[in-house]
Amino acid sequence: MGTSLAFHYIFAAIGVGFPMLLVIVEGLWLRTKDPNYYRLARTWSRVLLLLFAIGAVSGTTLSFELGLLWPEFMRRAGAVIGVPFSAEGFAFFIEAVFVGIYLYGWDRLSPRAHWLCSFPLALSGALSAAFVTAVNAWMNTPAGFRDVHGKAVDIDPLAAIFNKAMPTEVIHTTLSAYVFAGFATATVYALTLLREPANRNAAAGLRVAMLVGAVAIPLQLIVGDVSARFDAHEEPIKLAAMEGQFKTEAPAALTVGGIPDARTRETKYAIRIPYLLSILAFENPNAPVRGLDAFPAADEPNPLPVHLCFDTMVGAGSALLLLGGWWAFATRAGKRAPTGLLARALVAGGGLAFVAMEAGWMVTEEGRQPWIAVGFLRTQDAVTTAPALDVAFYGFTLLYLFLATTLAWLLLRIRTDESLSPPAGAAVPSH
Amino acid sequence: MFGYPAEALVAVVAVVAIALYAIFGGADFGGGVWDVLASGPRRPQQQEIIGHAIGPVWETNHVWLIFMIVLLFTCFPPAFSALSIGLYVPLTFVLVGIILRGAAYAFRSQANRQSALGQACGHVFGIASIVAPFFFGTCVGGLTVGRFAWTSPFALAVGLLAVALCAQLAAVFLTCEVRGPVRQDFRTRGMIVTVVLAFLGAVALAVAKTTVPAAFAALTQARSLPGIGTAMVLGFVVLGCLWFRRYNFARFAVAAEAIAILVGWYASQAPYLIPGELTYAQAAAPPETLRAFLVLAAGGSVLLIPSLWLLFRVFKSEPLEYPG
Numbered sequence: 126m127g128t129s130l131a132f133h134y135i136f137a138a139i140g141v142g143f144p145m146l147l148v149i150v151e152g153l154w155l156r157t158k159d160p161n162y163y164r165l166a167r168t169w170s171r172v173l174l175l176l177f178a179i180g181a182v183s184g185t186t187l188s189f190e191l192g193l194l195w196p197e198f199m200r201r202a203g204a205v206i207g208v209p210f211s212a213e214g215f216a217f218f219i220e221a222v223f224v225g226i227y228l229y230g231w232d233r234l235s236p237r238a239h240w241l242c243s244f245p246l247a248l249s250g251a252l253s254a255a256f257v258t259a260v261n262a263w264m265n266t267p268a269g270f271r272d273v274h275g276k277a278v279d280i281d282p283l284a285a286i287f288n289k290a291m292p293t294e295v296i297h298t299t300l301s302a303y304v305f306a307g308f309a310t311a312t313v314y315a316l317t318l319l320r321e322p323a324n325r326n327a328a329a330g331l332r333v334a335m336l337v338g339a340v341a342i343p344l345q346l347i348v349g350d351v352s353a354r355f356d357a358h359e360e361p362i363k364l365a366a367m368e369g370q371f372k373t374e375a376p377a378a379l380t381v382g383g384i385p386d387a388r389t390r391e392t393k394y395a396i397r398i399p400y401l402l403s404i405l406a407f408e409n410p411n412a413p414v415r416g417l418d419a420f421p422a423a424d425e426p427n428p429l430p431v432h433l434c435f436d437t438m439v440g441a442g443s444a445l446l447l448l449g450g451w452w453a454f455a456t457r458a459g460k461r462a463p464t465g466l467l468a469r470a471l472v473a474g475g476g477l478a479f480v481a482m483e484a485g486w487m488v489t490e491e492g493r494q495p496w497i498a499v500g501f502l503r504t505q506d507a508v509t510t511a512p513a514l515d516v517a518f519y520g521f522t523l524l525y526l527f528l529a530t531t532l533a534w535l536l537l538r539i540r541t542d543e544s545l546s547p548p549a550g551a552a553v554p555s556h
Numbered sequence: 557m558f559g560y561p562a563e564a565l566v567a568v569v570a571v572v573a574i575a576l577y578a579i580f581g582g583a584d585f586g587g588g589v590w591d592v593l594a595s596g597p598r599r600p601q602q603q604e605i606i607g608h609a610i611g612p613v614w615e616t617n618h619v620w621l622i623f624m625i626v627l628l629f630t631c632f633p634p635a636f637s638a639l640s641i642g643l644y645v646p647l648t649f650v651l652v653g654i655i656l657r658g659a660a661y662a663f664r665s666q667a668n669r670q671s672a673l674g675q676a677c678g679h680v681f682g683i684a685s686i687v688a689p690f691f692f693g694t695c696v697g698g699l700t701v702g703r704f705a706w707t708s709p710f711a712l713a714v715g716l717l718a719v720a721l722c723a724q725l726a727a728v729f730l731t732c733e734v735r736g737p738v739r740q741d742f743r744t745r746g747m748i749v750t751v752v753l754a755f756l757g758a759v760a761l762a763v764a765k766t767t768v769p770a771a772f773a774a775l776t777q778a779r780s781l782p783g784i785g786t787a788m789v790l791g792f793v794v795l796g797c798l799w800f801r802r803y804n805f806a807r808f809a810v811a812a813e814a815i816a817i818l819v820g821w822y823a824s825q826a827p828y829l830i831p832g833e834l835t836y837a838q839a840a841a842p843p844e845t846l847r848a849f850l851v852l853a854a855g856g857s858v859l860l861i862p863s864l865w866l867l868f869r870v871f872k873s874e875p876l877e878y879p880g
Contacts, residue, residue, distance in 0.1 A: 171666060178662030181615055182655045188625045189651050192640030199629045200637035204841035207630020208848045214619070214626040215856035221615035222863040226870055229612035233870050245863070280841075282848035517648060524652065528659050531673070535666050 132525045133187055134486055135479070136180030140220070141254045141299065142306025142337070143173050144247035147227070150333045151240045161329040167231065169310075171539055174228050179532055181221065186521075193517075198497050198507035201277060205270045208282035209259045216253035220246060251299055258298040261489065262290035264498045266359055272501055289359055293352040294489070300345040301485060305478040307338025308445060312475030315468050322464065331471070332459035338474065339449035339458075346446055349439070350405070357406035357414070360499075362424060363492035365417045368402055369395065369432035375413030377402040382436055385428035390418065392432065426494040434487040441481035448474055562846035563836050566631045569853055571822055573627060575815045577620035579725060582718075582814065584610055584617040586726025588657060588685020589719065590745065591678065601738050603678070605876070606726075607665065609733045612871040614661065616864070618654070630849055635829045635839040642704035642830075646691040653688030656680050686719055693718025696821070700764075700771045702831045709767050713760040720753040721814060728794060728810040731803045734876045739803070746798050746806070754791055774824040774831075783820025787813050 147169055154162035191199055223246040230239055263269075269285030270277040314331035317324055356364040364370075369385040369392035370377065379402040383395025400410040407414070417425050448470055452459075455467050463471060497504045587606045594602040610617075629636040640647070657680070664677035696718070697711030698704045705711060727746035731739050764772040775784065790813035797806035827835045840846060 175662050175666055177615065178658050181618065182658035185618065185622055185654055185658075186651055188622050189640075189647060192625070192629060192636050193644060193647065196637035196640050199640075200633050203629040203633030203636060204631075204845040207626065207633070207841065207845060208852060210626050211623075211630050211849055211852055212856070214623050215852070215860060218616070218619045218623065218856075218860055219863050221619045222860075222867045224615055225612040225867055230870055278842070280844045282845060520652075524655065528655070531659070531663055535663055535673075539666065 130187065131483060131486070132529070133180065133183040134483065135305075136176050136183055137254065137257075138302040138305045138482060139173070139176045139309075140180045141250040141302035142304075143169065143176070143310075144243060144250050145303060145337055146306060146310060146333055147173070148240075148243045148247050149336065150330075151236075151243055153333065155236060155240055159329070161326045162333075164326055165330050165333070168539065170228050170231070172536065173224070175532060175535060177224050179528060183525075184217070195497070195507050198502060201275065201502060201507075202498055205267075205277050205280050205282070205285045206260045206263050209256045209263070209286045212286075213253045213256035213260075216249045216256060220249040220253060223249065251302075254299050254302060255295045256286075258295045259286050259288070259291045261298075262294040263288045264496075265294070265363075265489065265493055266290040267498050267501050275502075277501075290355065293348060293355050297345070297348045297352050297485075300341050300348060301482045303337055303341035304345055304445065305475075305482050307334050307336075307341060308448075308478040309475035310334035311338060311471050312473070315463070315471035315474070318462060318464075318468050319472070322462070328462035331463065332456075335449070335452050335456075335471070336459060338445075338478070339453050342442070342445045342449045346442055349442065354406060354408075360492075361415045362417065362420045363426065363431070364406065365415060365420070366426045366428040366431040366492050367435040367488060368414075369428055370402070370414060370416040371418055371428075372416040373413060373419050374416065375403070376400045376411045377406070377414035379405065380432070383432075385432045387425075387428060392428075424495065426492050431488055431492045434484040434491065438481045438484040438488060441477045441484065445474060445477050445481065448477075561837070562843050562850065563631070563840035565850055566627070566840075566846050567836050569850070570624065570627055570631075571819070573620055573624050574822075575818050577617075577624060578721075578814050578818055579811045580613070580617040581620055582689065582722040583725040583729045584614055585657075585685045585689045585719075586722035586724070587730070588682050589723045590726055590730070590742075592682030592686070593745075596741065598738055598741055602741055605730060605734045605738055607661075608876065609730060610661070611665070613867065614658075616867060618658070621654075627849070631841050631846055632829060632836070632839040633841055635834055638830055638834060643695050643698060643706060646694050646698070646706045649691040650688050650695070653684040653691065657684035657688060660684065685722075689718045689722045690715040697760075699831065700774070700821070700825070701768050702771075710760065710763045710771060713756070713763045717753070717756045717760050720749060720756050721817070724749045724753050724794070725810055725814060728798070728803075728806050731798070732807050732872075732875055739875075743798050743801070743803075747795055750791055750795050750798070754788075757788075775820070777824065779826075780820050780824035783816050783818075783823055785820075787816035787820060790816055 147166060150162050150169065151166045153159070154166060223242055226234075227239070227242050227246055230242065234242070263285055266289040267285075268288035269281040269283070271279045311331050311334040314327040314334065317327035318331065321327065353364065353367070356367070366385075369380045369383060371385070371390045371392070376399065378397040378399045380392050381396040381398065383392040385392040402414050403412040404410050406412065417428060451467060452463060452471065455461075456463050493499060495503050495505070497507045587610050591603055591606050594600075594606075596602075625636075628639070660677040660680040664674055664681060667674040667677060669675070669678070691706075693715035694706040694711045697714030698706030698708065700714070701708045701710055724746065727742050727749055730742040731746060734742075761772065761775065764775060774780065790809050793809045794806055794813060797803070797809055825831060827837065829836050829839050
């Protein structure tokens with residue numbers, strides 16, 4: 126399941142983030158009539174076709190796996206979280222319909238009608254991400270039911286969707302999709318520009334991608350900060366694991382890096398910045414911050430992956446912020462093509478965004494352990510009892526690796542068709 | 557809600573979703589079957605038309621499945637849990653089939669068809685298109701037999717029946733996608749597979765009668781007969797429509813036939829979701845959840861139906877003029 130999720134996350138993020146790029150690039154074509162934008166939109170359509178297909182099948186797998194791997198979780202929590210899942214189902218349905226219309230409708234719709242179809246595509250993509258993240262938020266802060274001897278009663282599906290963690294988590298996850306789609310696309314065109322500095326098409330592609338990435342990344346850091354403060358109040362044990370904080374401290378120092386050791390109860394080799402954790406978590410340099418020791422040992426997540434992933438995410442996110450700022454400043458928000466060192470740095474953007482996204486997901490998952498739904502159901506009680514699970518696990522992992530390799534190979538072969546020209550005589554609106 | 561128990565209304569939504577998945581998803585799988593079985597002088601054209609027909613709608617066709625799963629775990633969580641454990645093996649095969657098929661289809665659309673990768677994807681697409689409906693069929697058969705006996709002779713017979721039904725749906729739908737000789741190819745295939753389907757249906761019933769008399773009795777009881785009987789009649793209608801080249805009419809007849817088979821089966825199982833173990837009422841989620849789901853389904857349909865209409869309007873209004 127973890128493998129499937131990590132794999133699916135990449136494609137889901139593309140399914141959410143990429144349509145936004147298409148909205149912009151096709152809109153720019155209609156506005157400027159620059160054929161480069163048209164070619165980009167056509168090329169990106171082909172990329173979306175591949176990625177969306179893999180995202181859809183891996184999503185189907187996940188919906189099956191919920192039952193195949195977590196039958197007990199679904200039996201007990203299905204009635205509570207099913208409604209946001211169903212809402213996600215509808216949003217994804219609409220996205221699938223418009224993916225069909227958009228990808229195959231280039232020659233069947235007028236340019237303006239075609240462009241308009243990219244809006245429901247982007248919107249339903251964002252909505253489906255929002256609903257599915259609402260479920261994950263529910264697992265962190267379950268709401269909308271009463272727990273009577275392990276059975277959920279008095280279910281209120283709306284309260285379950287709008288649980289406490291939902292607003293920050295939904296925005297944080299949706300933005301991660303835009304950050305990833307923007308920076309990953311920029312990586313591809315930065316590589317092209319390094320080889321062919323005069324390639325106008327690549328410059329246009331990079332500009333659109335970075336516009337999305339550079340707008341999304343500062344917002345993302347702000348939301349990330351809000352969400353860490355949310356954890357300080359609502360999920361203090363997760364915060365303690367994220368920060369590698371074993372002992373309750375007042376004032377608390379911020380632990381950067383280091384290796385948390387759950388046996389010796391200390392985080393070794395770390396840089397500690399006095400007062401900073403208290404300030405970040407509670408806006409008060411002397412506020413006490415609870416460490417893992419303040420909680421029952423049976424409820425403690427393993428701080429090692431949580432802390433390392435958290436620092437990785439924050440580090441990669443901060444690097445992206447600098448990169449986005451540098452790009453915006455050096456190219457005057459895209460008026461010039463980046464050259465030299467900046468172009469080289471932009472190549473790293475996609476990888477950083479990928480690392481930040483997957484690490485962030487690890488933080489929320491590992492930080493929630495040993496619970497699958499905090500206070501309601503433990504992970505070990507929810508997992509399937511079906512036999513031969515490891516065979517299925519290795520089988521699916523191999524299958525995904527194989528698909529990912531083939532996909533990467535095909536994606537690398539997609540080239541912008543320079544001979545492609547916008548439809549002649551098309552009703553291009555003039556502005 | 558409206559004087560009916562909420563689980564009955566949800567069960568109706570479920571039948572609609574299953575029927576639509578059987579028709580659209582089934583035709584989609586069937587397209588893969590005909591891709592493997594493409595033959596004769598117009599083999600490449602047949603394959604091209606299949607790709608052309610599936611392209612814009614295949615994502616949508618398979619979302620019905622996700623919708624069904626979500627419906628099941630939202631509204632009947634214990635049934636979802638029991639089905640997942642009981643049918644773990646065949647569902648895993650279905651899943652692998654769906655993954656490989658979707659991936660191979662998408663990869664092939666971007667790879668050169670003559671290249672090694674394109675050819676390999678073509679084979680994978682076709683084989684996975686047979687594997688997935690076959691194991692779906694065994695799940696349905698296993699449910700009918702009871703105790704998830706998906707390897708019982710009846711279940712295997714239903715698996716074959718499911719593949720044939722998919723192939724029939726696809727062949728008939730494909731006659732509406734293209735004109736000229738390629739259309740004739742699919743007309744012939746549609747008639748042959750309709751006969752095969754009738755034969756396999758008879759075999760399945762005979763197997764049921766000899767190996768699982770209880771299932772046979774359920775399928776031939778008074779409330780199952782209208783569905784099963786209508787399906788048989790519609791099978792002849794499909795054959796007649798194809799013979800007289802009434803393609804558009806055949807399209808609706810074959811869809812109605814698939815629905816009739818499902819309704820007949822559904823009626824034979826009611827009120828059980830898992831025969832002998834779990835009824836709809838027993839498996840139902842609390843009424844708050846069912847009501848929320850129904851409200852959501854109503855609201856979602858308001859957005860979904862016009863979107864689907866637009867999709868089919870843009871891509872499915874006119875058959876392709878194809879020189880063949």
